[in-house]
Amino acid sequence: MHAIETLGISKRFGDLRALSDVSFTVGEGETFGFLGPNGAGKTTTIRILTGITAPTSGTARIFGHDIVRETVAARRQMGIVHETSNIYTDLSAWRNLMFAAELYRVGRREREKRGAELLEVFDLADRQHDRTRGFSKGMKRRLTLAMGLVNSPRLLFLDEPTSGLDVQSNLIIRDVIRGLNEDGVTVFLTTHNIEEANLTCDRVAIIDHGRIAAIDSPERLKETIQSVQSVEVAFHPGGRVAADDLAALSRVREVRKEGDKFRLITEDPPGVLEEVMAFAPRAGVRVISVNTRGPSLEDVFIRLTGLDVRTKGVTTAD
Amino acid sequence: MEGWFGQVSTELAAAWAIAKKDILIWYLKPGIIVSGMLFPLFMFLAFAVGRPAEPTVLVPGLVAITILFSASSIEPVSIPIERRMNTFDRLLSAPISLHAVVLGESLSGFLYSIGIALVPLAAGLAVFRAGIVGPAFLVAGVVLTAFCFSTMGTLFAAYPTESPGDIMSMLNLVRLPLIFISGVFIPLSQLPSAGQFIALLSPLTYGSDLIRAGFTGEAHFGPAVDVGLLLVFILVFQFAANLLYRRFND
Missing domain, CATH: 3.40.50.300 (P-loop containing nucleotide triphosphate hydrolases)
Known part of the structure; x- marks a missing residue:
C-alpha cells in the first residue's frame, strides 16, 4: 500500500x-x-x-x-x-x-x-x-x-x-x-x-x-542533465579576475560567481581546465584551488523550472 | 474500527481540548474582559439609570445582554488571531470534523459567559431584591442563550480575516440592534406590532423571555417555545458556521 x-x-x-x-x-x-x-x-x-x-x-x-x-x-x-x-x-x-x-x-x-x-x-x-x-x-x-x-x-x-x-x-x-x-x-x-x-x-x-x-x-535526476558539468576555480585573493574574462574562454558556456570562487559551466571540463591554467599567468593571477563538478540537484531544478525543459529519461507527468 | 460512540466521544474530547486551550489563553486578556463585562454594564446603565423599572425587568435584561456580549466576545477575537499566528491551521488539519472545531471554539465562549452572567445575577438578587420563582427556566435560559450567542460568535469569526476588529464591527452591527428589538428592557407586549414581528427573528427575544420567566414565572411565548427556538438557532448557527469555515478555507 x-x-x-x-x-x-x-x-x-x-x-x-x-x-x-x-x-x-x-x-x-x-x-x-x-x-x-x-x-x-x-x-x-x-x-x-x-x-x-x-x-x-x-x-x-x-x-x-x-x-x-x-x-x-x-x-x-x-x-x-x-x-x-x-x-x-x-x-x-x-x-x-x-x-x-x-x-x-x-x-x-x-x-x-x-x-x-x-x-x-x-x-x-x-x-x-x-x-x-x-x-x-x-x-x-x-x-x-x-x-x-x-x-x-x-x-x-x-x-x-x-x-x-x-x-x-x-x-x-x-x-x-x-x-x-x-x-x-x-x-x-x-x-x-x-x-x-x-x-x-x-x-x-x-x-x-x-x-x-x-x-x-536525486542521482537519476542529475544524470539526465550531464551536459551541465562545471569547473570550480578559486584564485589567490590578491589577484583581480572579472567574470567577463572567464566567460570569454572558448569552452566556457556560463560563469557563476559563488562566494570567493567561480563556477564555469561547460560540456568539456578538461578543456576548460587547460584554458584556465593558460589564462592565469596571462592575467597575472594564481590559481589556489580547482575542482570539477557534476550537475547538482539545483541545476536540475533550474533546468526544469527555469527553462521548462522535459528531459529524457526522467519520469515526467506529461 | 471505531464505532459511532467512539467517534462522538473523540469529537467531544477534541472540542473540550480546544475549549481548554482557549480558556487558558483568552479568559484574562484585557480586550475580552472589556468586551464581555464592561460593555454590557455600560449598556445596562444607559438603559436603566433614572428610569422607573421593575427589578423583574431590569435584572433579566441585564443578565440577557451580559450573556449576549460575553458569549460572543471570545471567538471573534481568538480565531482571527489564530489565523494570523497560523495556529488555526492546526485545528483545521486535526483528525476531527469541523463541527468539533466549531463546538470547541463555542464552548469557551459559553463557559466564559456562564461565569460572567453570575455577576449581574448575584447583583440583581442582592441589590435589586429580585426573586427567582422559576429556577429551571432561569437555568435553561442562561445556558441556551449563552450557547446560542457563543455559536453566533464562532459563526461570525468564520469570515476569513486576521483582524479581530473586522469581525467585531460586523458583529456589533447585529448585536446592538438585537438589544432594541428583542424586548430586553421593553416588554414585548408593549412593542408596536412591527416591532413584535421583528422581535420574532431575534434569538435574544427567546433568551430574555426565558430568563425573565425565571423571575416572573411567566414567558410571553411559553417556555417550551423559547427552548425549542433557541435550540433551532443554535443548530442553524452551528451548521452555518460549519459551512462557512469549509467554504472560506478553500
Whole structure:
C-alpha cells in the first residue's frame, strides 16, 4: 500500500489554475522531497493532502483512505509540521505538546510519556514549563516538530522544516528526520533547500506552474542533465579576475560567481581546465584551488523550472 | 474500527481540548474582559439609570445582554488571531470534523459567559431584591442563550480575516440592534406590532423571555417555545458556521 497516492489532482481558485492533474505516489517508509519555486503549487498540494482544502477534481489516498471522503481516518495516520512555527505563545512548551496530543486523542499516560521523550529529543526539557513567547526561532521550530510527532504518525508532512534556522536546530531536526526514516516513518518534505533534499530524500518531485515536472531519485535526476558539468576555480585573493574574462574562454558556456570562487559551466571540463591554467599567468593571477563538478540537484531544478525543459529519461507527468 | 460512540466521544474530547486551550489563553486578556463585562454594564446603565423599572425587568435584561456580549466576545477575537499566528491551521488539519472545531471554539465562549452572567445575577438578587420563582427556566435560559450567542460568535469569526476588529464591527452591527428589538428592557407586549414581528427573528427575544420567566414565572411565548427556538438557532448557527469555515478555507 502506498503512503500517499494522488490521483489527477487539480485545483482552481477562480480563473487561476493552481494545480493541473497532479499524480504521484509515495511509498511507505520513503522520504519524499517536494521542490518548486514560490507559487508553483507546493502549499496547495500539502493543503489538499492534509484535507484542509478540497481539490477541484481528482483525489488523494493516505494509506488507502480517501482524503476527501475519509478525511478524519486519513488524518489519523499523519503528523503535520506547518511552514510557520504555529505554536501557542501564551502556553508553555508542555501545554502545547499536550494540546496537540489531545487533538489526536492520545491517551493521558501515553501523551505524557511521549511528550517527555520528545522534549528530551528536541533539547527543550529544561524549558518545558516556560511560556513559548520567549523561545528563539529554532526552539519554536523544534517544538513545532515535536507537536507533529506527538501522535507517533506513520506519515509526517514537513513544510520547510529547517528554513532560516540556527545550526543547532538544523542538526537536531535533520537527525530526527534521519531517525524517522530508519523507523519506517514516511516523510513528505517540502523545501527550498535543494541540498537538504539531495541529502535526505529517497526521491524528489519538482513542481512548476502547478504541474509535476519530474519525479525521480536525486542521482537519476542529475544524470539526465550531464551536459551541465562545471569547473570550480578559486584564485589567490590578491589577484583581480572579472567574470567577463572567464566567460570569454572558448569552452566556457556560463560563469557563476559563488562566494570567493567561480563556477564555469561547460560540456568539456578538461578543456576548460587547460584554458584556465593558460589564462592565469596571462592575467597575472594564481590559481589556489580547482575542482570539477557534476550537475547538482539545483541545476536540475533550474533546468526544469527555469527553462521548462522535459528531459529524457526522467519520469515526467506529461 | 471505531464505532459511532467512539467517534462522538473523540469529537467531544477534541472540542473540550480546544475549549481548554482557549480558556487558558483568552479568559484574562484585557480586550475580552472589556468586551464581555464592561460593555454590557455600560449598556445596562444607559438603559436603566433614572428610569422607573421593575427589578423583574431590569435584572433579566441585564443578565440577557451580559450573556449576549460575553458569549460572543471570545471567538471573534481568538480565531482571527489564530489565523494570523497560523495556529488555526492546526485545528483545521486535526483528525476531527469541523463541527468539533466549531463546538470547541463555542464552548469557551459559553463557559466564559456562564461565569460572567453570575455577576449581574448575584447583583440583581442582592441589590435589586429580585426573586427567582422559576429556577429551571432561569437555568435553561442562561445556558441556551449563552450557547446560542457563543455559536453566533464562532459563526461570525468564520469570515476569513486576521483582524479581530473586522469581525467585531460586523458583529456589533447585529448585536446592538438585537438589544432594541428583542424586548430586553421593553416588554414585548408593549412593542408596536412591527416591532413584535421583528422581535420574532431575534434569538435574544427567546433568551430574555426565558430568563425573565425565571423571575416572573411567566414567558410571553411559553417556555417550551423559547427552548425549542433557541435550540433551532443554535443548530442553524452551528451548521452555518460549519459551512462557512469549509467554504472560506478553500
